[in-house]
Amino acid sequence: MTMDWQAFWLTLQLAVVVSAALLAIGLPVAYWIAFSGWRWKFLVEAVVALPIVLPPTVLGFYVLVALGPRSPLGRWWIGLTGHTLAFTFSGLVIGSILYSLPFAVQPFAASFAGVDRKLVAASATLGASPVRTFFRVIAPLSVDGLITGVALSFAHTMGEFGVVLMVGGNIPGVTRTVSIDIYDRVQASDYAGANATALLLLGLCFAVLAIVYGVNRKVWAVGPAK
Amino acid sequence: MTETRTVEIGPTDCDARNGPTGHVLAGQFRKRLAGHGQEFVLDVEFEAAAGFTILFGASGAGKTTLLDCVAGLTQPDSGRIAIGERVLFDARVNVAVAKRRVGYVFQDLALFPHFTVQQNVEYGLAHLGEGRRRERAAAMLGAFRIERLARRSAGEISGGESQRVALARTLVTDPAVLLLDEPLAGLDVPTKAKIMDDLREWNRAHNIPILYVTHSREEVFALGERVMVLHAGRIVASGTPHDVMTAPQQETVAQLTGFENIFDATVESAHPERGTMICCLAESSETGAVLLETPLVRAVVGSRLRVGIRAGDILLATSLPSGLSARNVIPGRIRSVEQHDMIVAARVQCGVDMEVHLTLAARDALQLAPGKEVWLVIKTHSCHLMLS
Numbered sequence: 001m002t003m004d005w006q007a008f009w010l011t012l013q014l015a016v017v018v019s020a021a022l023l024a025i026g027l028p029v030a031y032w033i034a035f036s037g038w039r040w041k042f043l044v045e046a047v048v049a050l051p052i053v054l055p056p057t058v059l060g061f062y063v064l065v066a067l068g069p070r071s072p073l074g075r076w077w078i079g080l081t082g083h084t085l086a087f088t089f090s091g092l093v094i095g096s097i098l099y100s101l102p103f104a105v106q107p108f109a110a111s112f113a114g115v116d117r118k119l120v121a122a123s124a125t126l127g128a129s130p131v132r133t134f135f136r137v138i139a140p141l142s143v144d145g146l147i148t149g150v151a152l153s154f155a156h157t158m159g160e161f162g163v164v165l166m167v168g169g170n171i172p173g174v175t176r177t178v179s180i181d182i183y184d185r186v187q188a189s190d191y192a193g194a195n196a197t198a199l200l201l202l203g204l205c206f207a208v209l210a211i212v213y214g215v216n217r218k219v220w221a222v223g224p225a226k
Numbered sequence: 227m228t229e230t231r232t233v234e235i236g237p238t239d240c241d242a243r244n245g246p247t248g249h250v251l252a253g254q255f256r257k258r259l260a261g262h263g264q265e266f267v268l269d270v271e272f273e274a275a276a277g278f279t280i281l282f283g284a285s286g287a288g289k290t291t292l293l294d295c296v297a298g299l300t301q302p303d304s305g306r307i308a309i310g311e312r313v314l315f316d317a318r319v320n321v322a323v324a325k326r327r328v329g330y331v332f333q334d335l336a337l338f339p340h341f342t343v344q345q346n347v348e349y350g351l352a353h354l355g356e357g358r359r360r361e362r363a364a365a366m367l368g369a370f371r372i373e374r375l376a377r378r379s380a381g382e383i384s385g386g387e388s389q390r391v392a393l394a395r396t397l398v399t400d401p402a403v404l405l406l407d408e409p410l411a412g413l414d415v416p417t418k419a420k421i422m423d424d425l426r427e428w429n430r431a432h433n434i435p436i437l438y439v440t441h442s443r444e445e446v447f448a449l450g451e452r453v454m455v456l457h458a459g460r461i462v463a464s465g466t467p468h469d470v471m472t473a474p475q476q477e478t479v480a481q482l483t484g485f486e487n488i489f490d491a492t493v494e495s496a497h498p499e500r501g502t503m504i505c506c507l508a509e510s511s512e513t514g515a516v517l518l519e520t521p522l523v524r525a526v527v528g529s530r531l532r533v534g535i536r537a538g539d540i541l542l543a544t545s546l547p548s549g550l551s552a553r554n555v556i557p558g559r560i561r562s563v564e565q566h567d568m569i570v571a572a573r574v575q576c577g578v579d580m581e582v583h584l585t586l587a588a589r590d591a592l593q594l595a596p597g598k599e600v601w602l603v604i605k606t607h608s609c610h611l612m613l614s
Contacts, residue, residue: 119338121297121332121337125324125396127324136349141339
């Protein structure tokens, strides 16, 4: 009953990198979803929400194809670095970002949309640029949603399985995450080891969700913003 | 060449004497809003010189949409908006909200709840260094008597205080035009008067056009140097409050400005020597003609007009009064007495159906009830003539 601490640290690393990246990517996407008046916006919202309902294997399969040497992106990456993105930590990060995108964007967008439009208008009439309005008014009043989005993408990445297996495979120290480790142990009938790792993951996810619901007393649901 | 010479005196030239700014806000624009299955079109043309211009109208008349267009929060479909020579909007130009220098105090004030009062007031001064910013904010907090609130959170101050903070936050940015959307609604009269005094004091030095939206008749008389009446998206009257509100030219204005009684009338005789004329109210066939002495207007005998009389301008007597200066004493009978809040509305049949407003005490003292015989007393100058 030994913990695979290597898998654990790798998973933690992945979750931190992915949540940080989702904060950077999710803010502009969520801002656009919350404030754009484009009539076809719902299509973008649907695309962003896809990973919630899509089987991780489907998502993982297409990410694998996109990262592989047959796709333009894959070829560009190989030309740049000399090796393929598939079955690397970087590939894992890209897959995980896509997989957890709605878990960041939806709480962000919902809280941005909840900010009183009059405050946004007031900021503009006081001479503030949209960027200043965002960082001084919209984001501070959306702290709950920001914490929720980051925490959920962190927890969601910690526990992902299908996408990791498809994109990353099972390379110890590179792409072997905790959930893959659990799967391996069960395959090898090491139920005690699987249990120890699973318990740790369970406790961690519970702690993260407790933080989310603790800071955010408003109802949160996985569903379209508004 | 010299014969066709025209000297253009722009409004800015005329108003230069008024003070440092003296620019005129000129707007001529159209905005179509569709929604909830009905269409609303705002189509206005106006000029607002330095000082207060009251924008008066019922809710839904388009007052806020007009302000939003000037501020740039709503884009007109066509037209032009300019402050003096500076064009904010036309076919080619659409200056961003943040660059318009149009101060806007919203009806719900929109103070930033996560900032202190001080931070709210400093918000629009980001382009200044910290020292200069502190200085300007402190001066403005002082001018609006809210220095003691500086460190308080904007979310925890009273209504009147919030209104002062909202004004200070906007004025500190030195706007070229100020838009006030019923910013003092819900305040008691003394508080409102004090804030208005401070605002007037500020504008004595800055002399910018201030568009002040209200739907309260009292505020029009109390504040305005000029008033524009907005009805269903159009400016139906403008001028001094006295001109617009006491002698309306159009019936829509009359209804808006509170004429409960509006009747068709025919000019019976004119008496230029006395400055009056006698009008016969229509719909008075059963009980004989109701004749009304009214102020003289330019109208020929026999022509048709409309007469508006405010319900609050009519006196009620339970016996035939004598020794009055009022020229119109009309007998009638009470049809109904209804209480609306602190006002009693009595309907009197006197050949026409006339609504009279009186106090609760007056109702009780006169023991008014349906069927009671009464006399209506109406001054000549309480009869307002309009084009029909």
